[in-house]
Amino acid sequence: MDVSELIDGLNDKQREAVAAPLSNMLVLAGAGSGKTRVLVHRIAWLMQVEHASPYSIFAVTFTNKAAKEMRTRVEETLRMPVGGMWIGTFHGLSHRILRAHHREANLPEAFQILDTDDQVRMIRRLLKAMNIDEKKWPPKQIAWYISARKDEGQRPKDIQAYDVNEQLLLRVYTAYQDACDRAGLVDFAEILLRCYELLQQHPTLLRHYQQRFRHMLVDEFQDTNSIQYQWLKLLAGQENNMMIVGDDDQSIYGWRGAKIENIKRFLEDFSAETIRLEQNYRSTANILKASNALIQNNAERMGKNLWTDGNQGEPISIYAAFNELDESRFVVSKIRTWLNAGNALQDCAILYRNNAQSRVLEEALLQEGLKYRIYGGMRFFERQEIKDALAYLRLLSNRQDDAAFERVINTPARGIGDKTLSHIRDCARNESMPLWYAAKAVLEQKHLAGRAATAVARFIELIEQLDDKITELELSEQAKTTIEYSGLMAMYQAEKGEKGRARVENLEELISACGQYEPPIDEDFSSPLQGFLAYTSLESGEGQAQEHEDAVQMMTLHSAKGLEFPLVFMVGVEEGMFPSQQSHEESGRLEEERRLCYVGMTRAMDKLYISHAESRRLYGQEKHHSPSRFLRELPEECIEEIRIKTQVSRPVNSGRFSASVTHAAFEDSGYNLGQRVLHAKFGAGTVLNYEGSGAQSRIQVNFDDVGSKWLVTAYARLQSL
Ligand code: ATP
Ligand code: MG
DSSP states (O other): OOHHHHHHTSOHHHHHHHTOOSSOEEEEEOTTSSHHHHHHHHHHHHHHTSOOOGGGEEEEESOHHHHHHHHHHHHHHHTSOOTTSEEEEHHHHHHHHHHHTTTTTTOOTTOEEEOHHHHHHHHHHHHHHTTOOTTTSOHHHHHHHHHHHHHTTOOGGGOOOOSHHHHHHHHHHHHHHHHHHHHTEEEHHHHHHHHHHHHHHOHHHHHHHHHHOOEEEESSGGGOBHHHHHHHHHHHTTTOEEEEEEOGGGOOOGGGTBOTHHHHHHHHHTTOEEEEEOBOOSSOHHHHHHHHHHHTTOSSOOOOOOBOOSOOOOOEEEEEEEEHHHHHHHHHHHHHHHHHTTOOGGGEEEEESSGGGHHHHHHHHHHTTOOEEEOSSOOGGGSHHHHHHHHHHHHHHOTTOHHHHHHHTTSSOOSOOHHHHHHHHHHHHHHTOOHHHHHHHHHHTTOSOHHHHHHHHHHHHHHHHHHHHHTTSOHHHHHHHHHHHTSHHHHHHTOOHHHHHHHHHHHHHHHHHHHHOOOOTTSOOSSHHHHHHHHHHHHHHHSBOOTTSOOEEEEETGGGTTOOEEEEEEOOOBTBBTTBGGGGTSTTHHHHHHHHHHHHHTTEEEEEEEEEEEEEEETTEEEEOOBOHHHHTSOGGGEEEEOOOOOOOOEEEETTEEEEOOHHHHHHHTOOTTOEEEETTTEEEEEEEEESOGGGOEEEEEETTTEEEEEEHHHHOOEEO
8 A cells, every 4th residue: 555545635634643753652642633543543554655554553442432443443454354463452462461370371272251240259268268347358459459459559568557457458468369369360450460560570581572572552541550551661661662652631431540641651661742723623613612611620640732723613503401311302303403404313422421421311312212322331221230139029029030030049148059049949949849839848858957948948038028028019119129129239239439339320220120110001911010120121122222233322431432423412410410529529430520521522423412400300319400511611602502391290109100290280270390499488490390289289499599399389489480
């Protein structure tokens, strides 16, 4: 291929980076300025012009998706396969080195990777053996501690434990590491640290790799943590060339140990030149201007300018929804319009702050018959904690559900091990009966040892007592009671860190989903619970699109990094959601949230919708939020506010079944959803909801000063404003 082809489609600055003489280089630039494109072209340039062999190139990025895409883009640019080239993630490439040199790394040939769940199980076992109370020291929290230490490159011997708590953590870390080493197991953080130590302790090996990987390239460098940085530095040695590309404004993993300072360290440690790219090719002028204005509110920045010669584009539309249902219907209606105009669903993305937010959106898409695909996260009803809770509910409504039985019999752990279970399974098989009845039979025949028998008897009692407790309750109370009484909630509350919090939130969200569930009128279910279970199994199977199908892309803001879409929806942009509540509590987190908002907005190429809801039911609670401060930071000339008066409201529970507020009910009331009213005592507010009729009717108003209240309509004496 012609060399000019490699640089023709680039601007001057990009060309300068792609065609630079061999040296260390930082390409620092804002979103959509072509950093990833430069990296890909640089690889092609190295091969074409510098005659670098594919074996001498080492390119690292953060996700498998990005790594795969990078390889495809290099092959397309070069028009040939580059199989021998090392392109991968930090973990993937370290793992590869460890496999090749397992002996030197003191690992058995068939060493296994311990995933997070295995890791926690192992820690739990150790705690028991060490007589440490796992309620005080949740295994998840300890796993988090160990990974954080490893991310910093610290072994137990490197840690000074100043207080008794840390001494205890250190003891567990030591015991855990011994156990892993004995069993030939490595966890995720270990992969990197072990690879780093391997290279450090074996100079010949290190030299081999240093001599091989003459050209190193790293994308999204702003999100590297300490050990990743050290690892890169070691591999690069004195002679190799490294090009890193990144954007300090897009550093969003500080909460997981990433260090923006690594960019500055790189400049010093590698005496690198900086090239800045300033032209944005991705977004319309409006989107770009608004994103630039937003990020300028951060104090700690390396400073960049971005401009575009592209179209002004449409203004960013900001939709103030009444509640999360209204918000999701708005999003879906806009996607429908987009589709009807002849566009593809896959060109459109919905981005949210937390995984739990996806459920309402999934439901709305499903109702409208639109396919969707969730990236970097599981669909709501497929998440571990949700499946656990549903399994209890399934067993409660049908004792013959063996899969549900298997899932919950020892979750949370109640001392029923594999041996006991296989007893029960054998009995079920021999007698051709469901596991539940087999468990009872095994107990009666006294086939189990004392402790196992007690544990099984307790489990059976638990389910039967739960059944008694919930029969008379309404659906959301049934779910709540089950989740609490079974011990699931306590188990997940004991998990520390972001993930534990997310699981608890998801469970609360499940309770909330039960509250909103309306059994279909035309189907005959013996109870709302059965209707709900049928609906969840349908939903977990049907909604998500197949691999090849055109589908709306849904993901968290974190997983959207590096990607781009013509049409983007950012939902739930409210104080307390985004920026998140926690970000007020820790210093520096607010700026990280703003960077996340910048990442989200700059994913949009042509059109961006941002929405927020006045009231939102999430995690089982209804809350009122004001629009996010980030919205106030957007220049007025770039945005348009939309407020449509739709008659959308939450279903109101009446007894076991719920009925939704009808259009007519509202008309009866003489009020409109969203209408401004005045109350003698509470002042001005906005009508949010209405239920019942005549003298019994109640109205919900979100008062500007005192928040939301339900009032008896007849006594409220509201004045229209
Ligand atoms: P992010 O910070 O979000 O990762 P980035 O800086 O890596 O963004 P790219 O994804 O490489 O940006 O590029 C953004 C878009 O602009 C892509 O669609 C890319 O093909 C296009 N682009 C980049 N440079 C040029 C150019 N010189 N001419 C035309 N299009 C370009
Ligand atoms: Mg990129």
